[in-house]
Amino acid sequence: MLIGKTNYQLSKSAIMDEELRQLQLDKRIKGKSEQLLRQHSSISSDLAPVERACQLLNKGDEIQRINVLNSLPELAMTEKQAVYNKLLPKVISLLPQSSAEFQIVAAKMFRMFAERNLSVSTLLPVALTGLQHVDATVLQAWSDALMDVIPRLSGKVIQSQVLSFIMKDLQKQSSKQKKMSYARLLGVISEQPAVEVAVVKSFLNTVIDLSRDPIPEVRGTMCLQYPAIVEKIGLEKSILEYIAFFGKDENPIVRGSLLSVIGLMCKDFSQDSWKIHSLIDVCSNADDDTKIILAKEIGILSLCLSNCASAKELSFIINVYQKLSMAGLSVTEMKKGSDPSRSVATRQQCAMSLPQMTNFIMSKPNIPEDVIYAIIKTLTSDPCYAVRRQAANNFQDIVKFMGNKINILIDIFLRLLRDSSDDVLVCLIPNLSGTLNQYAKQGVLQTKKIDTNINEFGRSLLKCQANVFKLNHWRIQAIYLRQIEFLPAVFPSDYINTQFLPVIFNIITKGGPKPVRKQAIRTVLKFLRYNIKQEQRNNMRIRLVSEIARSQLFYTRILFISMCNDCLDIFSTEYFKTHFCEVFLSLADDEVPNIRLLVLTFLPRxxxxxxxxxxxxxxxxxxxLILKRNEIERDIDCRKILNSVIVQVRSINIITQKTIKCPTPLDQRLYQEEIRFDVFV
Structure with a gap:
């Protein structure tokens, strides 16, 4: 028993010693060593910027050298010649024995020089040398730098220096990262207008070698460069063969790369559309991530093949899209135990490509409209909110392509408005006015009478508003109110006055975030401007004055001042003077100094x-008003503003004008519109 206790004490002591050692490691480290102090003390702080940078590169530590590198582009703007003659050669000489961090910063700095067309000829050999680095991150950095340098080189330099270097280096044993970098560089070279067709054809064998490399990442990277090569030399037979070969590749990386770029080459496949048909068939049946990429690209592929593919092939594409939009939801797939996250991602990408597919299907008169209706309904009622959110985000574009068939989507749009998911509403609301405008253009919504459509749309919009104002999200609430400013263009004035106006006044008077209340007031002003009934306009103005300007609450009264500012943007100055100016000036006697201060500030305008x-x-x-405030004002801030306002007001000369004068052409246009509405009665 004693031995066990002793062992326990020893183990406990060992643990405490270890903890103590770790605590000692956390202690503040000592300052610079004597060697570093001597090294840094020899660097004078009185030197010119370029001379000091040279000394730091010679004697400084790694951090100081990196700081010098970061400052080079800025130094080159003021002392260009000194940087080129002194600093750049020194940086280049340090590169071979420098750290990976120094190399990465140097590559970034050289990219900045290349973007400004500074010393490109000097940078090219350095960037090519950087491609020999064994570190993958450094190699990537220099490869990116070279991609920025190539567009600024002549075709002769690209061929003699860059291309010859790549060809020679690829003959040696190369790493995966180097092959991928060279594949990208070949694509960039092919894009350059200065590079001739014969030059691109000269490295076609190298392209084919990289296309059949045993490493899938290399094949995929090379595949991504095919559009640039095809754009330059056309669809060569060997290229066509390898595109077909990529489509049957067993690795999803390669097939996914081909799907990502095949749309850019569709115009070259007018005689070989069956190859794309075959690729879509393979990817739609694959149990990997290429199905997600296919769902993303199928809209572009369908539009590209719209004029060259046969009716059978087009029908096949639609069937594939329908299948993808139901990924993971069918009984068969559920029994198979397919990956739920992959299925959701596939359906989400289908929702993203829904506008292109709508455009494609609606452009084919022989395809019944029930097909696209079923697809849209499936995606907008998906059990996953992320899919519905993406469909809601694209709904405005979808209805644009529906044309006069837009009425078949009424129930879908109304269901989205009533969706219980916050994320769906956040994506749907910013495009609300545009969607309603599309329905108005096709005659679904009319301002002349209250019919069934008006009632259904109105109830759904009010339900949407109720759901939005339950959220703790004032920005989307303000966006909703901004979107329904458009209602007078699509809804009758009577319906707006009876259904929407009481709700919005409730938002203004019952408190809440200030931006939401200000936007609610602006929405009421928009309703007021475009209301065609005199009695309703009078009632709105009376409520604005009685419930806001004459409110018992300071926070509500102060909103009237911001309302007057909006009023001068929405209405003419004559309208403001006729209906709101006297009430506004009366607020200069308000008991709260903050309100008096804002009113006084507004007087010169x-x-x-x-x-x-x-x-x-x-x-x-x-x-x-000014005389009265000058006599009785006691608040220090108001008194200070008042003194400034008196000087400004006295300097403004009032013009004598027999007829009504509008200060700007915009104000004149607003005034003429108001005359037509007879708003001054």
Whole structure:
């Protein structure tokens, strides 16, 4: 028993010693060593920037050298010649024995020089040498730098230096990262206008060698460069063979790469559309991630093949799309135990490509509209919110392509408006006005009468508003209110006045985030401007004054001042002077200094809109207000602003104008529109 206890104490002591050692490791480390102090003390701080940078490169440590590298592009803007003659040669001489971090920063710095067309000829050999580095990250950095340098080189230099270097280096044993970098570089070279067709054809054998490399990542990277090569030399027989070979590749990386770029080459497949048909068939039946890529690209592929593929092939594409849009939902796939995350990603990509597929199907008169309706309904009622969210995000584009068949999607749109998912509403609401406009263009919504469509759309919009205002998300609430500013263009004034206006006034008066309340007031002003009934306009103005300007709450009254600012943007100055100016000036006597301060700040702007003799009453009211505040104002901030305002107001000369004068052409246009509405009655 004693021995066991002793062993326990020893093990406990060992644990404590280990913990103590770890605590000692956490202690603050000592300062610079004597050697570093001597090294750094020899660097003078009084030198010119270029000379000091040279000393830091010679005597500084790694961090200091990297800082010098980062400052080179900025130094080159002021002391270009000194940087080229002194610093660049020194940096180049340090590269062979430098660390990976130094190499990466040097590559980044050289890219900056290349973007500014500075010393490209000097940078090219350095970037080519960097491609020999064994570190994959460094190799990638120099490869990216070279891609920025190549477009600034002549065709002769590209052929004699860059291309010859790549061809020679590929004859040696190369790593995977190097082969992938060279494949990308061959694609960039093919894109350059300065490179002739014969030059691209000269390295076609190298392209084919990389296309059949045993490493799938290399084959996939080379596949991604085929559009640039085909664009330059056309669809050569050997290229066509390897595109077909890629389509049957057993590795999903290669097939996915081909799917990503095949749409860019569709115009070259007018006589060989069956090859794309075969690729789609293989990928749609594959149990890997190529199914996700196919769902993403199938919309572009269908549009590209629309004019060259046979009716049978087009029908096959639609069937594949329907199958992908149901991925993971069928009983058969559920029994197989397919990957749920992959199925959701596939359906999500289908929802993303839904506008292109809608355009494709609606452009074919022989395809019944029930086909696209079934697909859209499937994706917008998907059990996963992420799929519905993507479909909602694209719904405005979908209805544009539906044309006069848009009425078949009414129930789908209304169901999206009533969706219980916050994420779906967040994506649907920003495009709400555009979607409603499409329905109005096709006659589904009309402003002349309240029919069944108006009632259904109105109820769904109000349900959407109720769901949105349950969220703790003031931005989407403000966006919703901004979108329904458009309602007077698609809904009758009577319906807006009875159904939407009470709800919006409730938002204004019951409190909430200030941006939401301000947007609600702006929405009411929009309703007021485009309301065609005089009685309803009068009631709205009375409520704006009584419930906002005359409110018992300071936070509500202060909103009236921001409302007047919006009013001058939405209405003409004459409208503001007729209906709101007197109420606004009366707030200068408010008991709360913050409100008086804002009113006083606004006075010089208002006076510029006054003209004699039409505005004599308002001019007299303004002068009386300023005199009164000058006598009784006691608040320090208000007094300070008032003194400045008095000087500004006195400097403004009021013009005598017999007829109503509008200060700007926009104001004149707004005034003429208001005259047509007879809003000054």
């Amino acid at each position: 208002i006076k510029r809109f006054f003209f004699k003799p039409n505005d004599n009453n308002l001019i007299a009211m303004l002068d009386k």
